[in-house]
Amino acid sequence: MAKGLPKRSEDFSGWYNELVNKADLAEHSDVRGCMVIKPYGFAIWENMKSVLDAKFKQTGHQNAYFPLFIPKSYLSKEAAHVEGFAKECAVVTHYRLKTGEDGKSVVVDPEAKLEEELIVRPTSETIIWNSYKKWIQSYRDLPLMINQWANVVRWEMRTRLFLRTAEFLWQEGHTAHATEQEAVQEAEKMLEVYADFTEQYMAMPVVKGWKTESERFAGANETYCIEALMQDGKALQAGTSHFLGQNFAKAFDVKFSDANGKQEYVWATSWGVSTRLMGALILTHSDDLGLVLPPKLAPIHVAIVPIYKGEEQLNNIRKVAVKLQNELAQHNIIVKFDDDQQRKPGWKFAEYEMKGVPVRVAIGPRDMENGTAEVARRDTLQKESYPQEGLADKIKALLDEIQENLLNKAKTFQTENTTKVDNWEDFKNVLENKGGFILAHWDGTAETENKIKEETKATIRCIPYDSIEEEGKCIYTGKPSKRRVLFAKAY
């Protein structure tokens, strides 16, 4: 049994916090709302990052880097944009410290006040578009497709490790196009990239859709999003892609000459996913014993635990383990052979379960006599003995099976926890007693959306791509509606 990990059924958020801590993923820093991502957690993020980075490059994007600081005046050039972010900006006002009057402390030097305050980027549209103005003159400069891996700061009032931190790591793509159609296609394409990543790598199914007007990104004409359902029945926005129209082009005066020499404003997109995906990964698969990782993102795929009496037995087991390790290495399967002498096998079993290592192999004297090994899978906790001969192939297949099983399990969960609802009573009932996604009709007004939010805390997560046209009545006002939208309580 796990030591000290609260049960999900009793204290879900306590479980989450302890898991992040005990699986060695991250911890709180001394700075409010900011986290230290520890090596094991960062290794998972690096795996996510490298897969995404490759996908961005395959779809024609290049990486670049823009400054952390944004002049205050830039932020206010796009009205809706500044409105959306103003309340959560960190501001740099001075550039120097000096020794305080007591001779020990340091104080801000009042002489060193900046002429114009700098904003620590909450997102980089403004500073990037300021550069794009210089980079784009002709239709030959388009499309301009750039991605940046960076940290951003949003001064949130209440934070949770990975799910909402004041500083977080992310990537932000920023593209410029000659035509509206091309920009819309780009925004849609990148959402597909995200959805493909979450399903194929994170084993996390998502609902793709459009945000309602009131949930849109500040400065966007359209926000596309992927929404995932967590184990506790709450929704998590896992990624967004925005069609920005000509809003930033106009704000930063970015025009190009088309083939006929006519001046036009360029069309824009931006899109991003963040370390919040780490939270999504944890909340989707993990259990009361600890983290459960999909093999495609796990830093360690296989942990080998030797069980032995004395050096001689250990050395014999080591030979088998190293051979297996080498065979698996040829398939890029990362193996940890844990021959730590201080820890007993039971401790190691629990440890690798806590850390979500997909496959554990135990080899002891009994196995050495029989030429077998005990293989345990993290997802189902099943244990089975296999011959050492051909074990590498067995494990390789098992890892694929685990990846697939995790996705299927999550899909089943999502399906079972997506409820169609046709009236207000049922809506409140399902929300209260079952949770999850709710598909219901809505009259399309921000007013109704807001009232539902106030009364139930549920928000419209998105208007799903795949919701079919049908005649219906808004569950709140009874007014006619053409399609169902996706409601849920959200993180």
Added chain:
RNA sequence: CGGGAUGUGGCCCAGUCCGGUCAAGGCGCCUGGUUUGGGACCAGGAGAUCGCAGGUUCGAAUCCUGCCAUCCCGACCA
């Protein structure tokens, strides 16, 4: 920012009401030995300005004031 709770070696925490050899215990860590098929055992050892800053007092982990942080519930959250 409002309501509630908490803050004591790396971690979990006793002690705070009623000020005076109280800084206790468990986990972890270090050394040595015995162990190893589901979180081992014995012996020895190191480690604490009791969240921070003031104040009251002969004396403060304990009382008072302010601040900071964390957790839960709200507000907020492309």
